[in-house]
Amino acid sequence: xxxxxxxxxxxxxxxxxxxxxxxxxxxxxxxxxxxxxxxxxxxxxxxxxxxxxxxxxxxxxxxxxxxxxxxxxxxxxxxxxxxxxxxxxxxxxxxxxxxxxxxxxxxxxxxxxxxxxxxxxxxxxxxxxxxxxxxxxxxxxxxxxxxxxxxxxxxxxxxxxxxxxxxxxxxxxxxxxxxxxxxxxxxxxxxxxxxxxxxxxxxxxxxxxxxxxxxxxxxxxxxxxxxxxxxxxxxxxxxxxxxxxxxxxxxxxxxxxxxxxxxxxxxxxxxxxxxxxxxxxxxxxxxxxxxxxxxxxxxxxxxxxxxxxxxxxxxxxxxxxxxxxxxxxxxxxxxxxxxxxxxx
Amino acid sequence: xxxxxxxxxxxxxxxxxxxxxxxxxxxxxxxxxxxxxxxxxxxxxxxxxxxxxxxxxxxxxxxxxxxxxxx
Numbered sequence: 482x483x484x485x486x487x488x489x490x491x492x493x494x495x496x497x498x499x500x501x502x503x504x505x506x507x508x509x510x511x512x513x514x515x516x517x518x519x520x521x522x523x524x525x526x527x528x529x530x531x532x533x534x535x536x537x538x539x540x541x542x543x544x545x546x547x548x549x550x551x552x553x554x555x556x557x558x559x560x561x562x563x564x565x566x567x568x569x570x571x572x573x574x575x576x577x578x579x580x581x582x583x584x585x586x587x588x589x590x591x592x593x594x595x596x597x598x599x600x601x602x603x604x605x606x607x608x609x610x611x612x613x614x615x616x617x618x619x620x621x622x623x624x625x626x627x628x629x630x631x632x633x634x635x636x637x638x639x640x641x642x643x644x645x646x647x648x649x650x651x652x653x654x655x656x657x658x659x660x661x662x663x664x665x666x667x668x669x670x671x672x673x674x675x676x677x678x679x680x681x682x683x684x685x686x687x688x689x690x691x692x693x694x695x696x697x698x699x700x701x702x703x704x705x706x707x708x709x710x711x712x713x714x715x716x717x718x719x720x721x722x723x724x725x726x727x728x729x730x731x732x733x734x735x736x737x738x739x740x741x742x743x744x745x746x747x748x749x750x751x752x753x754x755x756x757x758x759x760x761x762x763x764x765x766x767x768x769x770x771x772x773x774x775x776x777x778x779x780x781x782x783x784x785x786x787x788x789x790x791x792x793x794x795x796x797x798x799x800x801x802x803x804x805x806x807x808x809x810x811x812x813x814x815x816x817x818x819x820x821x822x823x824x825x
Numbered sequence: 826x827x828x829x830x831x832x833x834x835x836x837x838x839x840x841x842x843x844x845x846x847x848x849x850x851x852x853x854x855x856x857x858x859x860x861x862x863x864x865x866x867x868x869x870x871x872x873x874x875x876x877x878x879x880x881x882x883x884x885x886x887x888x889x890x891x892x893x894x895x896x
Binding site for chain 2 (some may be wrong): 588590593596597600601602604607608611612686
């Protein structure tokens with residue numbers, strides 16, 4: 482998953498979704514500070530800046546950011562240790578997608594069965610965290626509470642944690658969780674600092690927005706899983722076939738033996754190759770930085786991480802006429818095809 | 826005494842945590858376990874100190890409407 486997508490997800494659905502689960506914790510942490518301020522009459526209602534309140538919120542969110550970044554690192558390391566094959570990654574993406582679709586439908590109250598898509602923390606843990614949050618004054622409390630939020634992840638966060646596992650890289654896992662949690666921070670800070678309570682009507686409206694976004698992200702994840710598994714059926718593949726049909730009718734059939742790997746995917750999307758004879762193609766990168774560099778051809782058990790700049794040769798054994806081989810990047814994006822339909 | 830209430834208006838896992846928070850507020854409550862999935866709240870309490878009516882009122886006050894006929 483792209484870091485910008487993770488950040489925007491945090492900024493929107495993540496912020497709203499996690500606010501519902503974790504705001505009580507933050508409110509309890511702040512309660513002592515507010516009480517102290519009121520007792521000391523140090524809060525002047527007309528003052529716009531309230532450093533007494535801002536500090537524990539800042540510490541809470543900082544601890545949360547650090548804790549989740551470390552968690553992302555560990556999840557990425559775990560994914561790396563498990564040596565996820567493209568097929569395992571595909572299954573993981575499909576599972577994340579189903580999980581997100583289930584949660585989206587749960588939020589829309591589609592059916593009681595969707596409540597089982599929620600992972601509820603055990604009561605003893607929520608009890609411990611709740612009581613600890615009322616402990617008091619020290620600056621350690623908001624730091625501790627922020628760290629403990631890793632045990633109260635909302636549905637979107639849980640999906641992001643699975644995506645961090647799927648990166649199979651500690652650095653990428655950490656960066657993904659950092660981008661996501663950093664994205665949730667503005668909304669958390671605003672709601673906590675200004676002590677704004679969303680009205681029931683607004684909250685219901687927001688829940689629907691989160692639910693619809695979860696459904697869209699779920700479909701995207703299922704789509705990635707299907708692409709990564711080399712499935713001939715996926716939403717993006719269907720869209721590509723329409724786009725290619727239009728493009729072919731204008732430009733004629735592509736017959737090159739090189740595939741240009743750009744930040745936007747593979748060009749041409751469909752490469753027509755001769756059947757009945759071994760062929761070699763070249764992956765051409767020219768300053769490519771996106772996940773398109775990590776190319777997966779499930780049907781040929783081929784996975785190669787291409788250099789940012791260069792040409793990498795890919796030898797393909799002879800294929801029967803009419804064979805279609807699907808491939809994509811290792812995150813299931815940019816689905817493309819090799820079609821063996823030319824006379825050798 | 827243990828009493829199980831059905832709480833049909835729990836709309837997210839956070840609701841279960843809210844309801845469990847009542848155990849810090851109500852004298853006489855030993856333990857509250859709430860489940861969003863099952864839509865129930867199990868309250869263990871001392872009936873000499875607290876009545877079912879008071880539990881219902883406390884839950885109403887935080888926006889939930891338990892039904893006391895679950896068990």
